[in-house]
Amino acid sequence: MPLLxxxxxxxxxxxxxxxxxxxxxxEAGQTLAIIGANGAGKTTLLRAIAGVLASDPGMVxxxxxxxxxxxxxxxxxxxxxxxxxxxxxxxxxxxxxxxLIGGQMRRSAGPWTLQTVYELFPILREKCRAPGTxxxxxxxxxxxxxxxxxxxxxxxxxxxxxxxxxxVVIRDIYAAFPRIQAGGASVIxxxxxxxQALQVASRVYCMMEGRVTLSxxxxxxxxxxxxxxxxxxxx
Amino acid sequence: xxxLDTIVQGILLGGLYALFAAGLSLVFGIxxxxxxxxxxxxxxxxxLVLVLTSALGLNPFLAALIAAPIMFGAGWxxxxxxxxxxxxxxxxxxxxxxxxxxxVIQNALQQGFSADSRRxxxxxxxxxxxxxxxxxxxxMPVLTFASAVAVILALNALFYRxxxxxxxxxxSDDPATARxxxxxxxxxxxxATGIAMIxxxxxxLYLGTRANFDPSIGPARLIYAxxxxxxxGLGSLWGTLAGGVIIGVAQTLGxxxxxxxxxxxxxxxxxxxxxxxxxxLFPRAYD
Amino acid sequence: xxxxxxxxxxxxxxxxxxxxxxxxxxxALPGFASRGVIQDGxxxxxxxxxxxxxxxxxxxxxxxxxxxxxxxxxxxxxxFGAVILWRIDPVPALALSGLFALVVAIPTAFFAFRxxxxxxxxxxxxxxxxxRLSVAQWKALGGGTGTSLPRDAQETMTGVALIEQMFGxxxxxxxxxxxxxxxxxxxxxxxxxxxLLLRSKAGLALAAVRDNAEAARAVGVDAxxxxxxxxxxxxxxxxxxxxxxxxxxxxxSPDAAFSxxxxxxxxxxxxxxxxIGTIEGPIIGVLVFFALQTLxxxxxxxxxMALGLIGIAIMLFAPQGxxxxxxxxxxxxxxxIRRRLIQTDRQE
Numbered sequence: 001m002p003l004l005x006x007x008x009x010x011x012x013x014x015x016x017x018x019x020x021x022x023x024x025x026x027e028a029g030q031t032l033a034i035i036g037a038n039g040a041g042k043t044t045l046l047r048a049i050a051g052v053l054a055s056d057p058g059m060v061x062x063x064x065x066x067x068x069x070x071x072x073x074x075x076x077x078x079x080x081x082x083x084x085x086x087x088x089x090x091x092x093x094x095x096x097x098x099x100l101i102g103g104q105m106r107r108s109a110g111p112w113t114l115q116t117v118y119e120l121f122p123i124l125r126e127k128c129r130a131p132g133t134x135x136x137x138x139x140x141x142x143x144x145x146x147x148x149x150x151x152x153x154x155x156x157x158x159x160x161x162x163x164x165x166x167x168v169v170i171r172d173i174y175a176a177f178p179r180i181q182a183g184g185a186s187v188i189x190x191x192x193x194x195x196q197a198l199q200v201a202s203r204v205y206c207m208m209e210g211r212v213t214l215s216x217x218x219x220x221x222x223x224x225x226x227x228x229x230x231x232x233x234x235x
Numbered sequence: 236x237x238x239l240d241t242i243v244q245g246i247l248l249g250g251l252y253a254l255f256a257a258g259l260s261l262v263f264g265i266x267x268x269x270x271x272x273x274x275x276x277x278x279x280x281x282x283l284v285l286v287l288t289s290a291l292g293l294n295p296f297l298a299a300l301i302a303a304p305i306m307f308g309a310g311w312x313x314x315x316x317x318x319x320x321x322x323x324x325x326x327x328x329x330x331x332x333x334x335x336x337x338x339v340i341q342n343a344l345q346q347g348f349s350a351d352s353r354r355x356x357x358x359x360x361x362x363x364x365x366x367x368x369x370x371x372x373x374x375m376p377v378l379t380f381a382s383a384v385a386v387i388l389a390l391n392a393l394f395y396r397x398x399x400x401x402x403x404x405x406x407s408d409d410p411a412t413a414r415x416x417x418x419x420x421x422x423x424x425x426x427a428t429g430i431a432m433i434x435x436x437x438x439x440l441y442l443g444t445r446a447n448f449d450p451s452i453g454p455a456r457l458i459y460a461x462x463x464x465x466x467x468g469l470g471s472l473w474g475t476l477a478g479g480v481i482i483g484v485a486q487t488l489g490x491x492x493x494x495x496x497x498x499x500x501x502x503x504x505x506x507x508x509x510x511x512x513x514x515x516l517f518p519r520a521y522d
Numbered sequence: 523x524x525x526x527x528x529x530x531x532x533x534x535x536x537x538x539x540x541x542x543x544x545x546x547x548x549x550a551l552p553g554f555a556s557r558g559v560i561q562d563g564x565x566x567x568x569x570x571x572x573x574x575x576x577x578x579x580x581x582x583x584x585x586x587x588x589x590x591x592x593x594x595x596x597x598x599x600x601x602f603g604a605v606i607l608w609r610i611d612p613v614p615a616l617a618l619s620g621l622f623a624l625v626v627a628i629p630t631a632f633f634a635f636r637x638x639x640x641x642x643x644x645x646x647x648x649x650x651x652x653x654r655l656s657v658a659q660w661k662a663l664g665g666g667t668g669t670s671l672p673r674d675a676q677e678t679m680t681g682v683a684l685i686e687q688m689f690g691x692x693x694x695x696x697x698x699x700x701x702x703x704x705x706x707x708x709x710x711x712x713x714x715x716x717x718l719l720l721r722s723k724a725g726l727a728l729a730a731v732r733d734n735a736e737a738a739r740a741v742g743v744d745a746x747x748x749x750x751x752x753x754x755x756x757x758x759x760x761x762x763x764x765x766x767x768x769x770x771x772x773x774x775s776p777d778a779a780f781s782x783x784x785x786x787x788x789x790x791x792x793x794x795x796x797x798i799g800t801i802e803g804p805i806i807g808v809l810v811f812f813a814l815q816t817l818x819x820x821x822x823x824x825x826x827m828a829l830g831l832i833g834i835a836i837m838l839f840a841p842q843g844x845x846x847x848x849x850x851x852x853x854x855x856x857x858x859i860r861r862r863l864i865q866t867d868r869q870e
Contacts, residue, residue, distance in 0.1 A: 050415065076417040088412040092404040092470075092519070101405050104398045105417030151417070269640035271588075320838055326639045327586055331794055332837045334787065338830030342823035454782070458651065461644045495666075499655040502648050506633065509645065513636040 001064065003028040003186055004049070004080070004155050009059045009068075011041075011048045018044040020210045026155065031177070031187040033201035033218075035194050037230060041210040042190040043085055046157045049188075050082045051075035062155070077106050081153035085160045087144045089132035096128040098143050103150030110152025111183045117146040120176050138169035145173070149180065156185045162193045174200060194226065206230055240370045241491045242484055247372060249463075249483030250380030251445065253476040254438035255456050256463035257386050258431035260475045263464060265407045265427045266322060268329050272336040274457030276432065279340055280306050280439035281448050282348060285355050295355050299440040303433045310432030314425040322424070337453065344450035355443035379441040383479070386434055387472045393430070394472075403427060455498075462505040468515025477516060481508065525865055529721055529858045537856035548706050552689060552699045560695075560702045564770060566812050567705035571712045571763045572785065573792045573804035575756040578716055581799035582725075583752035584732045586639075589646030590760050591786050592630070592653045593623040595779035597761030598768035602663055605675050612671070613680040616704070616765045623761025624754060626653065631753045635746075647782070654780035668775025676772060701770040708766060712759055717801060717857050724751065791833050797843030801857040806845045 002025040011019040018041050026032050034042045047053045049060055050072055057066040067075060076082075081102070089098050099117055118125040121142040127135055132143060141161055148156055162170040170193065177200045181187065191197035198204060198218040206214040206229040214221065214229030259273050270276075280302060287298035317336075321328035363374040394400035402423050406413040410420040442448060442456070462482055467474025482501045489500025508516070552560055572594070580586045600622030604615035630649050637645045658666045676682075677693050685696040719725050730738040731745045739745060764785075768774050778784070788811065796807025814832075818825040840847055849855060 052411070052415070072411075072414040073417045073419050076415060082415050084412060084415060088409060090405045090408045090412070092408050093401060097401055097404075100398070101401045101416050101418075104401065147416075263640070267640070269643065317834070317838070326643070327580065327798070328837045328841055330586060330588075330640070330643060331790065332834050334790065335830040335833035335837070338787065339827050339834070342827040342830070345823045346827075458644070458648060462648065465641055465644065495659065499652060502652045502655070505648055506645075506652065509637065510633060513641075 002026055002061075003030075003063060004188075005061050006045070006049065007059055007061065009045070009048055009055060011044050011053050011055060013044075018210050019048065022207070022210070022212055024205055024212065024215075026186055026188060028154075028186055029181075029184070030203065031181060031189065031201045033197035033204045034188065034190045034207060035192070035197050035204060035226075035230065036207035038192070039209075040207040042207055043159055044210075045207070046082065046159050046188065046190055049075075050080060050157055052082075073105070076151065076153075079106070079108065079151075079154040080157065081148040081151050081155070082157040083141075083144045083148045083159060083161060085163065087137075087140045089140055089143055089147075091131060091133045093132050094129050095124055095132055095135065095143055098132040099124075099146050099150055102147030103152070106151040106153075108152040112149040112152050114150070117149060120149075120179055121146060136169075138165050138173065141165065141169075141173055142176075145176070145180075149183075149185070153185060156180065156187045158187065158189045160190055160192065162191060162196060170196060194230075208232055237370075241487050243370045243372060244376070245484030245487035246480050247376035247380050247483070248487060249476070249480030250376070250383040251438070251441055251479070252459045252463050252482055253383040253479030254379065254386065254434065254441060255460035256467075256475045256479055257383070257390065257472060258434035258438070259460045260464045260467070260472055261390060261431045261434070262428055264470045265403050266424050267326075268318065268322060269326065269333065270318075271330060271333040271457065272340055272453075273333075273435070273460060274455065275337045275340040275344075275453030276306075276310075277435050277439050277442060277456055278448060278450060278453045279344065280432070280436045281355065281443035282344060282353075284436070284440055284443055285353055288355060295357055295440055295444055298355075299436055302439075303436045306432040306436045307429040310435075311425045311429040314428035315421065318428070319421050319424055337457075341450050341453060348450065350449055350451070352447035352449045353443075354447050355440070357444040361444065375441070375444060379445070382437055382441065383476060386437060387476055390430075390434070390472055399426065459501065462501070465515055466505060466508045468512075468518035470519040471515075471517040474515060474517035525863050527863060531855065531858050533854045534856055534858045545706070545710060549703070552685075552702065557695050557698055560698050562812070562816075564698065564702045564705050566808055567702070567709040568763050568767050569789070569792060569811065570804060570808045571705070571709050572760060572789045573796075573808055574712050574716055574801070575759045575763075576786075576789050577793045577798060577801075577804050578719075578752055579756045581793065581803075582720065582728050582732060583749060583756075585749065585753060586643050587634075587646040588643045588782070588786055589630075589648075589650035590756070590789065591780050591782050591784075592646075592650035593627065593757045593760040594764035594767070594785040595650075595654060595657065595776065596623040596626050597764030598774055598779045599657055599660070599663060600761065601765035601769055602669065602671065602774055605671055606669070607662060609675075611678075611680055612675060612769050613700075613704070616762055616769070619765025620758045620762040623764070624758045627754050627757030630757075631750060634753075635749060650780060650782070654776050657780070658776040664775070666776060668773065668778070670773045671769070698770070701766065704766055704769075708759075708762060713801060713857075719755075720801075720857075724748065728752065791829060793843075794833060795836055795843055797845035797847075797849070800843075800845055800849065800855075802849070802855070803843050803845040807843065810844065 005025040006022055008021040008023065009019055010021060022045055034045060036042050044053065048055050051070050051074060052072045055068040057069040060068040062078060062080065067078060093101060099114060123139055124142055124146065127139065161173060174196050189197055189201060201218060204216060204218050204221065205212050206226060208229065214225060255277060259270065262268050262270055283302045283305065284295060284298045287293055287301055288295050317332060318329060321332050357375065360374055364371050365374055365377060394403060402418050405416065406418060406420050406423045413420060459482060463475050463478035466478030466481055481504055485504035486497050486501040490497035551563060576590055597619035600619040601612065601615050604610040604618045605612050634642055634645050663669050676697060679700065681700050682693060682696045685699050686693060689699065727743045728748055730743055731748055735745055768779060792807035792811045793804050795810055796805065797803025814829065836843065842850065
């Protein structure tokens with residue numbers, strides 16, 4: 001049974017429907033990538049899983065439980081942590097405090113502590129007293145990821161972590177993924193940078209206009225198939 | 236006029252105003268809530284302490300110790316049941332609800348206790364004084380100022396050294412992302428208001444022992460409290476103390492020139508500071 | 523095909539006719555109503571004017587002020603000053619009420635507009651307190667204890683003698699009738715003026731700024747100028763109302779004229795119960811307030827407590843107020859501001 005799955009997931013923003021019956025499945029220990037153009041519904045999907053957007057209980061199943069109707073804080077306590085789009089660090093908190101607050105509401109056994117997060121991203125140890133927002137974009141992204149890891153989540157949701165970052169910085173961040181995966185977390189990565197997404201994931205879903213248009217293992221998908229699924233046929 | 240004495244009295248008075256303001260600063264800083272009933276809540280706490288001293292024959296400090304958790308509970312319930320529902324981007328609903336609350340508290344107190352002035356007796360402490368060389372100061376005013384400093388130290392420790400304080404600051408920055416951390420903003424706000432009510436009880440103790448009080452004096456205390464908070468700048472508790480002292484000194488200086496000018500001087504000082512620094516003296520870097 | 527923009531609806535056309543009829547009735551009222559009714563009418567009309575201006579400020583302008591009592595008091599003291607110190611007839615002196623309030627409103631706005639949101643609200647309150655405390659130093663007009671309008675000035679006001687003859691009443695009653703008519707004129711002018719303002723381009727700009735100030739600025743709306751317009755207009759109108767209220771009372775004191783309870787708390791209550799951000803709202807609100815006042819004022823503080831509780835309940839459960847509830851259900855607007863495009867004529 002998959003660790004996390006969605007079943008005919010729909011979501012709306014007021015009158016606007018953003019998801020039309022999305023089915024995905026995440027196995028324990030797996031890394032999943034969701035790709036698609038802007039507005040395809042990728043972030044909406046993550047937010048629905050994280051409980052930021054409400055759905056029907058059965059639309060999101062986690063470890064055998066229906067969590068679709070839970071609020072974001074309840075979902076987090078269940079063991080699903082999100083690295084939100086745009087980093088969203090707390091300006092009033094230092095880097096270290098941003099990390100600490102990630103783990104203070106859920107006591108759970110696991111490899112991630114302040115020390116091991118500093119080992120994962122050593123630059124943060126130097127800057128630990130600085131206000132969260134005084135760092136460069138890439139460093140902030142590291143803090144955001146570390147913050148989510150601090151609760152030792154079973155599922156890590158990463159929303160567009162490459163957004164606005166230089167390629168070399170993106171590479172550095174993704175270089176940390178093997179250690180994150182080794183720590184036992186199952187990961188869902190939402191990305192516009194298809195290259196990185198295909199490298200870290202063992203399964204890819206492509207979305208367009210609120211629907212899944214393609215899914216499969218990265219090496220099983222041709223460029224043409226991805227292109228068509230990403231932009232729509234006859235792009 | 237003895238300048239030194241006037242200024243020292245003003246500084247000590249500032250301690251009282253800082254106590255009025257500290258609870259307000261906490262709540263305003265965390266949830267941008269303008270609680271127009273804050274002054275009336277101080278008066279309510281004063282009556283509570285009064286009742287405990289007369290009914291149980293306790294000394295006022297002990298009575299305040301007992302009143303504090305009661306006020307915590309009252310604040311917690313108020314926030315959970317009423318104020319959490321109206322918090323949002325629009326400032327009007329909380330303003331109006333707390334305005335209504337102010338009216339309700341004032342009139343309920345009037346029903347219960349009549350409009351007569353009351354005072355909380357503090358025995359010998361009321362008139363005790365300490366000789367500091369060039370000036371002589373009352374023990375109660377010094378205690379008041381010392382309490383204000385202690386409260387601010389305690390609140391700062393809470394804010395900057397505890398997990399709860401981290402939760403306060405994070406929720407104040409970004410409630411939605413705080414949710415992603417497992418924090419429930421509604422619960423955080425309720426705790427904040429509860430803690431603010433504990434500070435209110437301390438303020439009430441010193442208000443009630445210092446001078447007569449009656450159900451109608453709430454709004455004036457609210458204005459002094461707000462002036463202190465605004466002068467100090469959002470998010471800075473030491474700023475709130477500075478604001479209180481500025482108002483206190485302005486008032487005593489004004490009163491020394493002409494007793495009728497006491498309150499006016501405080502307001503004028505407030506307006507002058509705001510003219511020059513619309514966000515206060517020590518505001519946070521962003522808002 | 524030609525198009526034009528209109529705001530007229532069927533309900534509004536009907537309401538316009540009804541309004542004219544009501545105004546005619548209002549003018550004729552002194553002919554058959556008792557003095558008590560005239561005084562009640564005066565109270566309702568003046569509170570309505572205050573409520574409309576507070577609504578213009580807060581509901582349409584987004585400027586939540588807790589300091590309008592400053593302008594009530596300034597208008598009142600302006601009148602008393604003009605009558606007592608300059609020996610001007612009270613009726614024309616009302617214009618000076620408005621001007622006096624306006625003059626103080628200018629530096630107030632300059633200061634207050636540096637503040638936003640809650641700071642603005644408290645700032646206006648403090649300004650009102652400063653004005654109150656300062657006026658209490660004005661010995662020529664009674665200082666802290668206040669003063670009364672000279673009897674002869676009141677009795678020889680423009681129009682009093684005429685009314686005495688018209689209705690065959692004594693001087694005191696004639697004064698009340700005169701005050702009532704002035705209040706009626708002020709109320710009609712206020713509502714008419716606000717309605718016209720909101721239908722004008724400035725009104726459209728106001729609505730845009732209230733909804734989304736950034737976007738409004740992006741299309742060229744000058745939010746700053748609009749705020750000044752709304753603030754000064756409200757101050758001027760509130761000042762005239764204040765002058766009129768105290769003209770009728772005949773006696774003034776700083777605590778009464780600058781009372782935050784009478785001139786802000788009740789006004790806010792009226793607007794909120796009726797429905798903020800609509801012209802119809804304050805009308806409903808003042809009628810409800812008057813009914814509550816008449817029925818329960820004898821109960822003193824219980825009455826005030828009840829008012830407070832009602833206000834809280836409305837904000838919790840029906841923040842759009844009574845009219846807001848009705849209008850949302852039925853879609854009826856008596857003073858419609860929403861613009862619709864209609865086809866005007868069919869041509870070949």
